[in-house]
Amino acid sequence: MRLSRAWPAALLLVLVASPFFSFNPFYQRVAALVALAAISASAWNVIGGYAGQVSFGHSVYFGVGAYAALLVFTKLGLPPIAGAPLGILASLAISVIAGLPTFRLHGHYFSMATFAIAALAELLIINWNFAGGAIGMMGPATARSPADLLFRSALPYYAIFLAVLAVLLWLTHRMQRSRMGFYLRAIGAGERAAQSLGVPIRRYKLYALLLSGAFTALAGSLYAVMIGFIDPDSGFGVLISVNMVVMAALGGAGTLFGPLVGAVILVPLSEASNAILGGGSSGAAYVAYGVIIMLIARFCPGGLAEWWRVLTRTRRRRAA
Amino acid sequence: MLLEARGIVKAFGAFHAVAGADLLLEESELIGLIGPNGAGKSTFFNCLSGDARPTAGTIRFRGTEVTALPPAAHARLGLARTFQVPIVFDTMTVRENVMVGAFLRHPHRRAAAAKADEVLAFTGLAEQANLPATALGTPGRKRLEIARALATEPVLLLLDEALAGLPSAEVEAAIDLVRRIHESGVTLIVVEHIMEVIHRLTRRVLVFHQGRVIAEGTPAEVTADPAVITAYLGRRAHK
Ligand SMILES: Nc1ncnc2c1ncn2[C@@H]1O[C@H](COP(=O)(O)OP(=O)(O)OP(=O)(O)O)[C@@H](O)[C@H]1O
Numbered sequence A: 001m002r003l004s005r006a007w008p009a010a011l012l013l014v015l016v017a018s019p020f021f022s023f024n025p026f027y028q029r030v031a032a033l034v035a036l037a038a039i040s041a042s043a044w045n046v047i048g049g050y051a052g053q054v055s056f057g058h059s060v061y062f063g064v065g066a067y068a069a070l071l072v073f074t075k076l077g078l079p080p081i082a083g084a085p086l087g088i089l090a091s092l093a094i095s096v097i098a099g100l101p102t103f104r105l106h107g108h109y110f111s112m113a114t115f116a117i118a119a120l121a122e123l124l125i126i127n128w129n130f131a132g133g134a135i136g137m138m139g140p141a142t143a144r145s146p147a148d149l150l151f152r153s154a155l156p157y158y159a160i161f162l163a164v165l166a167v168l169l170w171l172t173h174r175m176q177r178s179r180m181g182f183y184l185r186a187i188g189a190g191e192r193a194a195q196s197l198g199v200p201i202r203r204y205k206l207y208a209l210l211l212s213g214a215f216t217a218l219a220g221s222l223y224a225v226m227i228g229f230i231d232p233d234s235g236f237g238v239l240i241s242v243n244m245v246v247m248a249a250l251g252g253a254g255t256l257f258g259p260l261v262g263a264v265i266l267v268p269l270s271e272a273s274n275a276i277l278g279g280g281s282s283g284a285a286y287v288a289y290g291v292i293i294m295l296i297a298r299f300c301p302g303g304l305a306e307w308w309r310v311l312t313r314t315r316r317r318r319a320a
Numbered sequence B: 001m002l003l004e005a006r007g008i009v010k011a012f013g014a015f016h017a018v019a020g021a022d023l024l025l026e027e028s029e030l031i032g033l034i035g036p037n038g039a040g041k042s043t044f045f046n047c048l049s050g051d052a053r054p055t056a057g058t059i060r061f062r063g064t065e066v067t068a069l070p071p072a073a074h075a076r077l078g079l080a081r082t083f084q085v086p087i088v089f090d091t092m093t094v095r096e097n098v099m100v101g102a103f104l105r106h107p108h109r110r111a112a113a114a115k116a117d118e119v120l121a122f123t124g125l126a127e128q129a130n131l132p133a134t135a136l137g138t139p140g141r142k143r144l145e146i147a148r149a150l151a152t153e154p155v156l157l158l159l160d161e162a163l164a165g166l167p168s169a170e171v172e173a174a175i176d177l178v179r180r181i182h183e184s185g186v187t188l189i190v191v192e193h194i195m196e197v198i199h200r201l202t203r204r205v206l207v208f209h210q211g212r213v214i215a216e217g218t219p220a221e222v223t224a225d226p227a228v229i230t231a232y233l234g235r236r237a238h239k
């Protein structure tokens, strides 16, 4: 019984450490992208999973973070990572401005409103010539200083992303056990009852969105730092939001490790299909996500976390 | 005066679900609120608890005007309620459900858990504490709603048909629970359809009909009141 609890942890440790012992650049790159996707999916999870407010507009945060990084580089000549705090600040402002009115909406209406805001934001960016318009912006071509965080190998990025992910998961873990975690889950499970028990629901939704948006913006900045290029589609595209939703839902929305598990499964799949089919296969990605969403909705609405719980419970019962 | 509601109106379009209702309640009372289906009892509760903003009228609770305040503010002031159709947090265990209520006065997890366990024992749910809330049947869900409300340490508790639909064995336990809540110092308003329950629980009853209080008195007095009989049975039956 002890063993059955220990082996997933051991497996996880091996998986997390493996890129450092691999000399395969493709594998290392995919690992970095998994960690990055896990950051944004875990950030989405705070408001979308725990609080049950399914946002389809988180691309706005990601895009703001990514654009902030390359704007401070192209306009001010600063290292891109210097844009991260600005992106986070902008994300906080967006949460207050966009969050408070949309929080009045429930269920699908909230999702649709966030989706509309994101679509509008992408349009604005396409037409914002100062920030590269439809073409986008490039990062530094060669490292001017170590602060540019320009590495040939993906390993340093992997290490950085992993550290950010660890901080986010630790915060989420703390939150999950605290009053805020209970209040968010209560809001997700029944707003009316939550209110009647003294939960100030709009305030707690705002807290959740501030935290969620800030880390998503940070993920966007980190993406721009690593890839060194951003355009409206890779910063503000619909698929960015959908990615977060699908990863969290697949692994288990509202669970600590669910989004990470979703990223570990989906990112390698999409990278492999990109490598095989050549880039720009986003049409295939849409189809694949549609199928995955339908399968989750039909067979395990709680995501893989639910299967895992059922599995361990029956095993524990058998052991007892 | 603990609660003072004057001239409460709640309109849905042209229809007045509550049409000028008054209620004065002293601390540590236990009153019954009865009335035929659609009389406006639940809507009145919604107004009292901040869940619905009254179209007209004022509500004062513990000296504070609360008419336009949100439900969370009512809870903070010490007003708790249950729902006619229980809304339990299905994604949580029984204990976690109660902890949500306990967090109102106990911000720290350990204190909230201790409060929740105390309430679970008081309401007879201790054995189910670690079950998912979905494992409970209707009686359990109603009990859980009461437990959750008690965990907020209310001064006034509104129970909306907490006993309706319970099997008779459960009814006895529920009556006992309501009595113990009252004895612990909580003021109560209970909406109930079963007259026998009302008889056994309270000495003061308000009768609602078409959004108004049409009679008030002891259970024996109101059941003998011609206006009440007409309200329940319709005009023809009274003739
Ligand atoms: N949100 C709403 N919109 C429109 N009409 C409503 C709404 N809520 C309640 N009503 C109507 O108001 C009237 C009073 O309803 P309410 O639920 O308060 O009655 P009640 O006394 O609690 O009845 P019951 O004993 O069946 O629970 C009913 O006719 C109902 O249809």
Ligand SMILES: [Mg+2]
Pocket (backbone or CB within 6 Å): B041, B042, B043, B084, B160
């Ligand atoms: Mg009712």
